[in-house]
Amino acid sequence: MPPRIRLAVAQPNHNILWDEYLELVRAADGMQYETFWSFDHLMPIGGDMNGSCHECYTTLAAFAAATKRIRIGALVSGAAYRNPAMTLKLATQVDVIAGGRFDFGIGAGWAEREFKAFQIPFGEPKERIGMLREMLALATQVWSGDPHKRVTYHGKYVHADDLFLNPQPLQRPRPPIVIGGGGEQLTLRVVARYADMWHGFGDLATLGHKLKLIDEYARGYGRDPQSIVRSTHAALWVGEVPAEVRERASGGRRPATFISGTPRQIVDGLKPYLDLGITYFILSSPGGIDLKNWQRVSDEVIPILN
Numbered sequence: 479m480p481p482r483i484r485l486a487v488a489q490p491n492h493n494i495l496w497d498e499y500l501e502l503v504r505a506a507d508g509m510q511y512e513t514f515w516s517f518d519h520l521m522p523i524g525g526d527m528n529g530s531c532h533e534c535y536t537t538l539a540a541f542a543a544a545t546k547r548i549r550i551g552a553l554v555s556g557a558a559y560r561n562p563a564m565t566l567k568l569a570t571q572v573d574v575i576a577g578g579r580f581d582f583g584i585g586a587g588w589a590e591r592e593f594k595a596f597q598i599p600f601g602e603p604k605e606r607i608g609m610l611r612e613m614l615a616l617a618t619q620v621w622s623g624d625p626h627k628r629v630t631y632h633g634k635y636v637h638a639d640d641l642f643l644n645p646q647p648l649q650r651p652r653p654p655i656v657i658g659g660g661g662e663q664l665t666l667r668v669v670a671r672y673a674d675m676w677h678g679f680g681d682l683a684t685l686g687h688k689l690k691l692i693d694e695y696a697r698g699y700g701r702d703p704q705s706i707v708r709s710t711h712a713a714l715w716v717g718e719v720p721a722e723v724r725e726r727a728s729g730g731r732r733p734a735t736f737i738s739g740t741p742r743q744i745v746d747g748l749k750p751y752l753d754l755g756i757t758y759f760i761l762s763s764p765g766g767i768d769l770k771n772w773q774r775v776s777d778e779v780i781p782i783l784n
Contacts, residue, residue, distance in 0.1 A: 483757050483758075484512040485775065485780055486511050486513040487506050487511045488514070488515035489503075490516075490517045492529055492531040493524075500541075503550070506548055513581055514549070515583070516541070516553070518583075520596055534552050534555055538550055542580070543575055550580060555569075558599070559587060559592075562616060566621070573653050580649070582654065583677070584613070584658075585610065585657060585665075608634060612635050612636035615672075625642065625644035626642060627642060654675060655675075656675040657676055658676075658678075662691055669692055671696075673706055674706065675707035676692060678710055689756075709757075716771060717774070724736075724765065741782055
């Protein structure tokens with residue numbers, strides 16, 4: 479049986495009013511998207527660099543309480559932004575509030591400006607990814623399903639003494655682990671060992687190359703590479719992309735490439751990604767969120783994807 483093709487939506491946690499943010503997640507909850515992804519940044523990474531920025535886990539907890547169906551997660555949370563054991567406690571609570579609808583998106587962190595502002599040691603990539611790896615090693619122990627299990631863990635970067643998490647996450651064996659990042663020597667090895675899903679960026683050649691590495695590394699860990707869901711962003715637009723949307727999109731860091739047209743043309747446009755084994759697409763909005771387009775993709779594209 480072929481894998482199910484899934485679409486999700488995302489909205490950064492910066493430069494948006496809280497009421498608007500809550501309206502978006504409630505709207506998405508009424509559509510057919512798999513997950514609503516927030517971001518985990520401590521200050522804006524684009525647009526107004528002095529604008530608002532909502533803290534990740536309190537935001538996700540509010541989203542969990544405000545929705546009934548859609549899954550929620552961060553794309554992705556920074557392993558170094560908080561004490562790692564505390565991050566797992568926060569993530570557990572979000573899963574409980576959501577009734578088991580939480581995806582644990584996690585990465586090493588990259589925005590040096592944030593680290594400096596909050597006086598979080600930035601270090602070298604190997605140190606940040608080392609913390610990510612050790613956090614996930616701790617997660618696999620403490621998310622055991624037993625709320626009374628005590629875990630003591632001492633790595634190079636992550637430490638816990640007599641730690642237990644009660645309540646446990648509602649999902650079994652644990653919330654899905656989603657890792658973002660593309661570093662070929664360090665990050666992708668962590669993906670191959672721990673991830674249930676990898677979220678990557680790049681053109682088809684880049685994605686294909688990194689997926690081959692993930693497959694190779696996964697086999698080295700004794701894992702079936704196909705057990706790791708492959709994900710990327712996709713800018714989808716039903717109909718002709720309005721000129722003003724293209725103009726706004728081109729003002730970003732890179733020109734936006736839309737897959738647009740009829741629903742069937744959009745599905746055909748995704749085929750090269752499907753051929754790579756990518757089955758999870760996060761609807762990006764380089765020209766800004768357009769709820770009418772979200773609704774059309776939900777109503778007209780998702781039903782024919784599978």
